[in-house]
Amino acid sequence: MQVTASEVLPEGLEIGVKDGKISCIGISLPSSASTKIVDAEGAYITPGGVDSHVHLAQKNAPTGDGWETGSRSAVAGGTTTIIAFASQQREDTSLYPVLKDYHAKAKNQSYCDYGFHFILTNPTQNILDQELPVLAKEEGITSVKLYMTYEAMKLNDREILHILFTCKALGMTTMIHAESHDMISLxxxxxxxxxxxxxxxxAVARPRIAEDEASYRAISLAELADAPMLIVHMSSEVAVQHVRDAQTRLLPIHAETCPHYLFLLSEKIKGEPHDHFSGAKHVCSPPLRHDPKDLEGLWQSIANGTFTTFSSDHAPSKYDAVGGKRLGLMDGIPRFSKIPNGLPGVETRMPLLFSQTPACLPVEKARLSLPRFVQLTATNPAKLYGLDGMKGSIAPGYDADLVVWHSAGRGARTITQNLLHHDIDYTPFEGIHVGNWPRYTIIRGNIVWDQGEGVVGEMQYGQYLKRGRGQVLTGKTGGVARGMLEGERKYWL
Known part of the structure; x- marks a missing residue:
């Protein structure tokens, strides 16, 4: 049965694919001796996953996944498109060399289709006025990520405002990591x-209130600028409530969360009884939260529509390797502030969330519907990041990117490190049972993952995606900030 962002279609419908695109959906479609037929055997078929928050081949993660291993892991878990980060360093005065370098890292190295976001750490006037408009139009890079914390990357409020105004004018999506740098540093x-x-x-060093305050401040900046914003990897129920309140006022504020904030608690960071430092495997920012109530609050926001996207934030470092998580073990003394942040998760993202739908659980125990699963993992990120009409849906004219799951009663597995395809030496989800796993992953009509045979696609198959303007999926622009008069902005813009 095919699942879209709005419905589960009747059983028995067939998907016709020609030249990598979905040509039609119907019953008893014509075929010939040369037609390749994939029998879903009554299983659910969902759009290929769009993971819009993936870190690969970044300088600050020398032991992390590169494009080959990260994209290989993606297709094995049902993700057909990833959007990764070309990261500007403080000393970079132009984005063109940054982009050239990142293109070189990815070219002919990806099993799946891909695009780039820019991370801006030195947003000069020339970059905002001259480079971003050209890069958006000619390269199709229509999103940027900003940080409110990390000494090497954080921007002040005024810099964020300038970027928000620029991105709004260009139709670009602004992503923001919202944590209070001063609270955390103290x-x-x-x-x-x-x-x-x-x-x-x-986890103690980055309390929930640091995310709550920064999220509220980020929303206030976006409201002043009348600009859309996505707050990434949200982990706090209170911060998410700030987003919900903003959405109720029709502000264009989007929210993202990740698997580790739905399935794991800070207890994991304490490590094993015989090796407390092994908790470094679970160090990420924002950190895993202490209280199961936080998890429950996030699950409610998954179901009620507050979250726009569900991404992996795949940003791993190896645990037992020079330059990896053990950077935080200095002369035998643990130093949590030196542990590289981030967890692996691009392969496990789709199965973990799919397992919480009625496809794997009784309806009364399911945490979200199947259409909501599709919205979060494919359709919404495709729309938000300028891939609508190409990715994220099962409809004629779209790329034939599909995930064929196992039929009822089959496909369950327990997540273990030895079953995964990344180049990291652990998974934070070790031992978690999932009710299904992709049987086939199909990109542009070609099977790239067959659970019976493994990864069967070619590394060079992935194509770079030139993206269009992102859509506003929640609220709208054109509003008046609280306490301001109609037209007040014209006096100072």
């Missing part, structure tokens, strides 16, 4: 002064 200094430096204290 707490880290106190923890280190008091010799509380084991991995678990990473």
């Amino acid at each position: 707490i880290i200094e106190g923890l280190e002064r008091n010799k509380h430096t084991e991995p678990y204290f990473h």
Whole structure:
């Protein structure tokens, strides 16, 4: 049965594919001796996953996945499109060399289709006025990510405002990592002064209130600029409530969360009894939260529509490797502030969420519907990042990117490291049972993952995607910020 963002279509419908595109959907479609037929055997078919938050081959993660291994892992888990980050360094005064370098890393190295976001850390006037308009039009890079924390990457509020105005004019999507840098820095200094430096204290150093405050501030900046914004990897129920309140006022504020914030708690960062430093495997930012109520709050926001996208934030470093997570073990002394942030998850993202739908659970226990699964994992990110009409849906004219799941009662597995295809030496989801796993992953009509045979696609098959303007999926622009008069912006813009 085919699943779209709005409905589950009747059983028995066939999908016709020609030249990599979906040509038609119907019953008893014509075929010939040369027609390749894939029998779904009554299983669900969903659009290929669009993972819009993936870190590959980044300089700050020398032991992380490159394009070959990261994209291989993606297709094995049902993701057919990834959007990764070309990261500007503070000293970079132009984005063109950044883009050239990142294109070189990805070219002929990807099993799946891909696009880029820019991470902006030095948003000069020339970059905003001259480079971004050209790069959006000619290269199809129509999204940027900003940081409110990390010394090497954080921007101040005024810089963020300038970028919001620029991106709004260009139809670009602005993503933001919202945590209060000053709160976190003060707490880290106190923890280190008091010799509380084991991995678990990473979660103590970045309390929920740091995300709550920064999320509210980010929304306020977007409201002043009358600009759309996506707050990435949200982990706090209170911060998500800020988004919900903004959406209720029809502000164009989007929200993203990730698997680790739905399935894991900070207890994991304490590590094994015989090796407390092993908790470093679960260090990410924002951190895993302490209270199961936070998980429940996020699940409610998954179901009620507050979250726009569900991404992996695949940003791993190996655990037992020079330059990996063990950077936080200095002369035998743990230093949580030196542990590279990030977790692997591009392969497990789709199965983890699919397992919470009625395809795998009784209806009364399911946390989200099948159409909602499709919205979060494929349709919404495709629309938000300028891929609508190409990716994220099962409809004529779209790329034939599909996931064929196993039929009822088959396909269940327990996630273990030895079953995964990334180049990382652990998975934070070790031992979690999922009710299904992709049987086939299909990109542009070609099977690239067959669970019986493994990855069967070619590394060079993935194509770079020139993206269009992103859509506003929640709220609308053109509003008046609270307390301002109609037309007040014209006096200072």
